[in-house]
Amino acid sequence: MDDDEKARLILIAAVEGNSKYWTHQVAERGAVDVVDRLTKNGYPGGAHSEEKIAARVQKLSHEELLDGLGNAFLLTPRSLDWPPQLNNLAAPPFALVGLGERETLASLTQSIGIVGTRNPTSYGARVASDFAAKLALQEWSVVSGGACGIDSAAHRGALAANGRTVAVLGGGVRSIFPRGNADLFEQITMRGLLLSEVLPTVPAAPHRFLIRNRVIAALGRGLLVVEAAARSGSVRTARDALELLRPVMAIPGAIDSPMSEGCHRLINERRAELVSTVEEIVEFLSPL
16 A cells, blocks of 8 residues: 555545545645644644644554455545546545445446435335346446435346446445345445445444435436435435536426425426436436
8 A cells, every 4th residue: 555545544534525625635735745744733723623633643543544444445546446537526535445346446437326215105116226227237337325215226226137336335334324234235245336435334424424425426427316305315416416517317206295306396496307217317328
């Protein structure tokens, strides 16, 4: 592991993702210099909690952090297989931790994000699974968040079609959440990839799910929202995708279904394209 990788490993242990301030510092000075300055109290402290982060960094050992990776791997912007679309983010990850088939990263040149509610109707779960399977059969990789509901249905649909799928997690790759998805995550590691912006054993937390949404939005060439409440993480992910100029598509549902209200609002506000078939999705994304 080179010095840049060691520094980035320390940074993901000490700094929460999506920090524009620290991203700017790394872009301007380099990861090695930023960690060196933190180690030597080279930051004065203030609005971005430099002193607190410096205290964390000074307690960390990259040797211990490296041991903690185990069979997971560290992916950095200097890695040959780093997905370049992540660089479109205002605050790209310092690094990502991956667990599973690393070759899956190469398939992300043709990938689509599929997101939705954790409490889907049977219609929503069926659509997510069926669409993911049909997209996988056309060699599209499916990216989602590993959560219950629509996310799980999308992952399972892609796996059922022997396709590639990537789960971007709100916790570490060995800190399984939800616990009920342990078997699903095991399947993904054998035929896809788990990705996280934190160390392997870091527990999932509500704010980390919001942070990871931007990674889901960035990795796909487009985003499909299957079912979503009006105020939801899925609508937030759609907003993240739009900010990245990624096409957003939404599946219509029953007009009186609360679980389709977010989709209908995205469509009505012209922020999402209404789609009802996989062929429409592929046609919509193919020019890209």
